[in-house]
Amino acid sequence: MKTTLKQKADSLDRVQMKKKARKVQAVLMWMLKAVILVGISYIILGPVISMVSSAFFTSNDLYNPVVVLFPVEGTLENFRGAFQTLVYPRTLLTTVLYVASLTLIQVIVCSMAGYGFARFEFPLKKLLFGCVILTIVLPTDTLMLPWYTEFRNFDIFGILRLVTGGGVNLLSTPIPMYIMSLFACGLRSGLYIYIFNQFFRGLPKEIEEAAFMDGAGSFYTYFRIMLMNAMPSVLTVSIFSMVWQYNDTFYAQLFAINNRLLMSRRIGTLQATIAQAYEIRDTGVTQLYLYAGILMMIIPVVIVYCLLQKRFVEGVERSGIVG
Amino acid sequence: MKKKKRISLIQKRAITGLIFITPWLIGFLWFYVKGFIQSVRFSLSDMQMLETGGYQLEFTGLANFKYALFQDAEYNQILVSSIGNMLIDVPLIIFFSLFIAIILNGKFKGRTIFRAILFLPIILNSGAISASIALAQQAVTGGVAAVSAEAAGTGGMNIEYLFYMLEDLGFPAVLSDYLIAAVGRIFDIVQASGVQIIIFIAALQSVPGALYEVSQIEGATGYETFWKVTFPMVSPLIVTNVVYTIVDAFMESEVVQTAYDMAFTNYNWGVSVAMSLMSSLAVCLVLAVIVKLISSKVFYYN
Numbered sequence: 001m002k003t004t005l006k007q008k009a010d011s012l013d014r015v016q017m018k019k020k021a022r023k024v025q026a027v028l029m030w031m032l033k034a035v036i037l038v039g040i041s042y043i044i045l046g047p048v049i050s051m052v053s054s055a056f057f058t059s060n061d062l063y064n065p066v067v068v069l070f071p072v073e074g075t076l077e078n079f080r081g082a083f084q085t086l087v088y089p090r091t092l093l094t095t096v097l098y099v100a101s102l103t104l105i106q107v108i109v110c111s112m113a114g115y116g117f118a119r120f121e122f123p124l125k126k127l128l129f130g131c132v133i134l135t136i137v138l139p140t141d142t143l144m145l146p147w148y149t150e151f152r153n154f155d156i157f158g159i160l161r162l163v164t165g166g167g168v169n170l171l172s173t174p175i176p177m178y179i180m181s182l183f184a185c186g187l188r189s190g191l192y193i194y195i196f197n198q199f200f201r202g203l204p205k206e207i208e209e210a211a212f213m214d215g216a217g218s219f220y221t222y223f224r225i226m227l228m229n230a231m232p233s234v235l236t237v238s239i240f241s242m243v244w245q246y247n248d249t250f251y252a253q254l255f256a257i258n259n260r261l262l263m264s265r266r267i268g269t270l271q272a273t274i275a276q277a278y279e280i281r282d283t284g285v286t287q288l289y290l291y292a293g294i295l296m297m298i299i300p301v302v303i304v305y306c307l308l309q310k311r312f313v314e315g316v317e318r319s320g321i322v323g
Numbered sequence: 324m325k326k327k328k329r330i331s332l333i334q335k336r337a338i339t340g341l342i343f344i345t346p347w348l349i350g351f352l353w354f355y356v357k358g359f360i361q362s363v364r365f366s367l368s369d370m371q372m373l374e375t376g377g378y379q380l381e382f383t384g385l386a387n388f389k390y391a392l393f394q395d396a397e398y399n400q401i402l403v404s405s406i407g408n409m410l411i412d413v414p415l416i417i418f419f420s421l422f423i424a425i426i427l428n429g430k431f432k433g434r435t436i437f438r439a440i441l442f443l444p445i446i447l448n449s450g451a452i453s454a455s456i457a458l459a460q461q462a463v464t465g466g467v468a469a470v471s472a473e474a475a476g477t478g479g480m481n482i483e484y485l486f487y488m489l490e491d492l493g494f495p496a497v498l499s500d501y502l503i504a505a506v507g508r509i510f511d512i513v514q515a516s517g518v519q520i521i522i523f524i525a526a527l528q529s530v531p532g533a534l535y536e537v538s539q540i541e542g543a544t545g546y547e548t549f550w551k552v553t554f555p556m557v558s559p560l561i562v563t564n565v566v567y568t569i570v571d572a573f574m575e576s577e578v579v580q581t582a583y584d585m586a587f588t589n590y591n592w593g594v595s596v597a598m599s600l601m602s603s604l605a606v607c608l609v610l611a612v613i614v615k616l617i618s619s620k621v622f623y624y625n
Contacts, residue, residue: 033426040423041440043513048447113347120340121333128344131351137570137610138355141579142603145365145586145596146358153377183350193347218339243446250574253583298447305446310435 055079055292059285082293085273086266092300095246095263098174103241105181106192107234113184114196115222119208129197135190144254151176151255174262176255187244187251192237199233200226235311243301263297366600370592378592387597395594398581402602405576406609409569412512413613415505416568417561420516424523425553445517515571519564526557555622562617569610578602 053069054062055078061071082088117129151170170176180186184193207229211221227234249264251257259265267290274280274289341348366387368380391398427438489499505512530553538548573579582602586595 030431033429033431037426037437040513041437043509044440044443109346113344116340116343120336120343122337122340125340128348131355132347135351135355137566137607139570139573139579139599139603139606141574141582142362142596142599143355143358144583144599145592146361147354148586149361149372149378150354150358152372180350180354182346183353184347185350185354189347189350222343240445247446253587301446305443306439 051291052295054288055295057288059282059288062284062288078288078292079296081274081278081289082270082296085270085277085289086263086293086296087260088296091260091263091266094261096300098177098261099242099245102177102181102186102245103238105178106184106186106189106241107237109182109184110189110192110237111196111227111230111234112222113193114198115200115226117193117197118200119205132190132193132197135185136188136194140250147176147180148254151179170255172256172258174255174257177251177257187241187248192241195233195237196230199230203229232311235308239304239308242304246301267293267297362596362600365593366597368593370596372590372592383593387593388601390594391598391601395598398598401577401581402605405573405578405602406605409572409576409606410609411501411504412508412515412572413565413568415508415512416516416519417564419512420519420564421523421557421561423516424520424527425549427520428524428527441520442517444514445521447514515568515575518571519568522560522564522567523557526560527553530556558621559623562614562621565613565617566610569606569613573602573606 049069053071056074056076057067057071058073058075058077061067061073064072066072113132117125117132148171154168154170154176170179177186181189203226207225208221211225216225247264249268252262252265257265259269270293271283271286271290275283275286280286364380367382367384369383369386371379371381373379423441427434427441489502490496534552534556535548538552543551578598579602582595582598585591585598
């Protein structure tokens, strides 16, 4: 009798010990997680923070060894200079118009292609979809020169040559980008087609059947019903497309799109322009202007991101990048 | 009569489908197929841009390839080192992003904030902004940049200390070198793994909860659950992520820039195309080999 009681007490003790051990374990795990997450967040935010603080530095702050993060003198001159050199309001407006219109085109064209691949059976479908994957995987730089020559001497099946006797040089205008996006060959279009395709495949077929029974045509069904149901993936693709297009330098450089039109092009030459205009030889100091300019460039993106962040993450999770 | 009508419906569906993909199909034929053929032609010729807007080709055989490989001072080194870096980075990025995805998938306070921060690189890590962030990292005097550059392992006795410790423990030098290099590259790795983290989180959420319940009832430890349940279930997406990582890393790599400069700074068009073709071929080969290797080990649930 006694022994059993003792055993019981022992086992109770052991249970409590185990509980404690688990608690300690949980706390340790939590601490580990916290350390890792904070560390990684620092790695991501570190350069951003340093950029923000440097943007307010004067040249004295820059060479003051005591100054870390918080400037002693502090100035808004960098922002003023960058604002002027970038012609900020106008450049921002043209850039936003450019990006927004391209995004709209991308969403419509890519969702159409994605829908076509997801819901219709036609000959060579597998092969063609393989080609979509190929366009995602194939590095674009292989094709940059043919694209360049194509738009340098643009001509639709020799029609223009008949009329005017030569092609049109479309470089330095944004038209090449529009043409390419219109035919779903814009910036990462393949990826967007893939995302839309995965999402449409996940939607129940009954929706369309019901629409069909009620006498809706294919295009009506698509625009009024399927696209409305695909809002999470539309949102995801729009954000990706907007941000990547806004930051894009590769296509902008390739087609030599006019500096005055695009923020990403303006930023590229900001440092040199400032050095020339204000006759500053010190690259350290002109860099401060660059930081200010970059901050002004990022701000619209960050605002959009903060507004849409939650829906964006949910959208990506549900929009079936995963398949 | 009935049969005929059914076929026509199927045909009608096929035609509608084709109409939906027409824009893409035209673009594909126009820009990709035609572009690729032209690339091959350019690479085999001596190319001159004409003032009038056209260009002139003179067939030279494999001269451009020979020039790129044997005469250009840097190309072959850059190609090898870019691919080497890529191969080093890929496993690190994959493991890192899987690890972070698992942490972020759990429930804890402040998860939204950390998610927002960790997805920030997707926005910042491209084109104009990333170039300037790289600038910001290059330690101007003062500022956090200097501190973080130190953390990145350019100097600092912590890392050396760690290195000796690993050596004393009998770690193979190759492996410890790799780990040290990984610490040094942590910036690039974190910056490059935003999209991969998202893909893994989505994968983790699609694992049926019943599997975890079963493993818990059967008495599996967390470690076992990870290797026997989580890992096999997300393994198909490792392939996706590897492909994405390689392509992404390649687009940012020096090879692309070299080819670009060769074309638009040196106006050596033919050689530039030959360079791009060779590097693309190399990347595609690497992709094919890696995907083949991984796919054979991947577990498919359905």
